[in-house]
Amino acid sequence: MMAVVAVGVFIAAYVLIATERVPKTVVALTGAAMVVAFGVLSSEDVFYSHETGIDWDVIFLLLGMMIIVGVLRRTGVFEYVAIWAAKRAKGSPLKVMVLLVLITALASAFLDNVTTVLLIAPVTLLVCERLDVSPVPFLIAEVFASNIGGAATLIGDPPNIIIASRSGLSFNDFLIHMTPIAGLGIIVLVAMLPLLFRGSFTVDPARTAEVMALDEREAIKDRRLLIICGIVLALVFAGFIGHAVLHVEPSVVALIGAGLLVLLSRSRPAEFMPSVEWETLLFFAGLFIMVGALVQTGVIGRLADAAARATGGDPLTATMLILFVSALLSGIVDNIPYTAAMSPIVAQLSHGIEDPSQANALWWALAIGADFGGNLTAIGASANVVVIGIAARSATPISFWEFTRKGAVVTAVTVLLAAPYLWLRYFVLGH
Template sequence: MIAVVVFVIAYVLIATEWTHKLLAALGGAALLLALGVTDSEHAFYSHDTGIDWDVIFLLLGMMIIVGVLRRTGIFEYIAIWAAKRAKGSPLRVMILLTLITAVASAFLDNVTTVLLIAPVTLLVCDRLGINPVPFLIAEVFASNIGGAATLIGDPPNIIIASRSGLTFNDFLIHMTPLVVIELVVFTLVLPRLFRGSFTVEADKVENVLRLNEREAIQDTRLLIKCGVVLLAVFTGFVGHAVFHVAPSVVALLGAGVLVLTSGVSTKDYMSSVEWQTLLFFAGLFIMVGALVKTGVIGDLARQVGNATDGRPLLAVMLILVVSAVLSGIVDNIPYVATMSPVVLELTKSVTDPSHAHALWWALAAGADFGGNATAVGASANVVVIGIALRAGHPISFWEFTRKGVVITAITIVVAAPYLWLRYFVLA
């Protein structure tokens, strides 16, 4: 009861933002440790009931790599290149920037991607003399959709992979095809979703066409080093099952090599490390671990299993829809951290491996796509809204939500038949 009460209070504080989410997570974890509900052995050393250090260090390594990569100017180059290739057409600019955001989010993580793409979007929209808000919102949607494609693209995927034992290749094989389909549908929906946002004056178009993307590259030698290291890191991600090296170790090795060879100051690359996010994860893992340790998660899994009457397809669809709804109401990171042990228990009662996998993919799709529903559904949403506010282009909760609910509904409607066909009809 203590574990449940502390977790629910912390969850409400995180969802309502009555206090900073880091304070809620660490405060809840500290309270559980102080009351003896869990202890240091379970909190710090147990894979099942404690902090998942693989997740923490994978994020840390990638944050450092991106911190070095940021110094090259490659992201600004790509955005300006896309705007020029679009010939200044606002609709084509939006499509290109969203596709770039989606692809980059699959390999860098969506929060990092929007942090780098959003300021450039503001620059391009300023030159075109158009409202950047629809473009920023569209990029957030694309980042949450694209981030679902890989293990490292969205933090919920990292948690799912850690709990399920699924590999980087598993996400590529199972989630990437779904994401490609979703992006095609998303691109077709954009003109109607943001109707009236694509009017631009001819002289403004000329301003964009005069931008020189080559001037954005600040350090060519560093860019080459980053390219080599990133290629090696992604090779390690793809082949980690063959090399027997965990993705977290691969990311840390890549970060170490870049730090040693780049010459970038400690202040420059460490400023990209989101310590609050890492500590938030740590507190969250401890609270969820206490629920596992006390048997709450096992009981919840049995209740879900009874509700679906042992029917895997019903369980998959229920997880997909519920995950989408709840991830829109609260941040999808704490939701997945809570739900993944439940899904793990459910998979133990499923005999068909393809059906068991479908439960995990339903959780990933529902949480990742559901994060688009509201302004607080995913970390990337909060980041972009903050950037827009500082730039003098505030995005209201309801302005975001009106569009987000539509995109979430469309992506879930597309995901449902994909899961049914691939894992129940064609398996």
């Protein structure tokens, strides 16, 4: 009975979010309230359980980075980067998009993808304002790049961190096995951009001439604050990269960085709090609770288990099934809770495979499916939700279906690219 309630609430919420008839934050919070009111989850499940509750690490990582971005915005550095990018691309919107996509992909490999889009989105809005073009295609393309580029390393995408903790795979393992397919995915994405966003690259030559005449150095408003921000950001990034050695979660690193930056910059709350996307944070909280209800009632576990049993014990079949099922379900449920639910199943399957390379192929299939599948829908990954929230606040909203139509194409192409990669590398070449 509880499983029926959890599934019913989630489906109803998903339909309402997709149709955009009701604000998504209202839908998520209402759905969360219903699963608690019907007794599917208790307050302990919601607020204290790592498996079924709100992922506070994600919430506070976002909060800390939003505060840092709010202080950083006062320096004028976003305007500097926007003008620099536009001038390097000679005012061509397509070249600007390619440049921003490549920057996003590279940054996402070394930072988590949410942090990357929080930093790159303000730059995108400014450069598009300078060129007088819609920022929507640029923001969507950057989300795709962040999810694909983040797949390259252990710290780039939250599902990778979960997989590493369950499988024992190291940072170097991810570099060796995931970077090649992430790189191929970015190359394919860049090649697809002119077709995906056809008609979005027309610009007034007069605006291009204006941009080329600008001096980006004049955009810097406060050099002292910029130096302080640079030092704090360097420390935060070092904390992100070394969090496994330091045993400090990225969320704690972000909060410490935010507090230190506010203290050193002597910023008042009114100067950085408007940058906090409260609606996005509340939406995440509600979504985590609804998905937690699916985990608590065993719905996600049964789906994953059924997929695992369908392999019949064949490693190649298991690898391909995990890849495609993960891509589909991660796009619908959100890739973080899906990966947490699927990891024990993959661990059980991999233990029964004698060839270590083929056993690890199951983990790489899960990582690729979860990371690339995050592009499938507007709520498939944390970065998607954050960028949609930023776009809404900048009066350039991205609709659920506008994102999903293009996301489905990118996901299909990149996952189909990953299938022969897995087959060739682990079942033909054997390494």
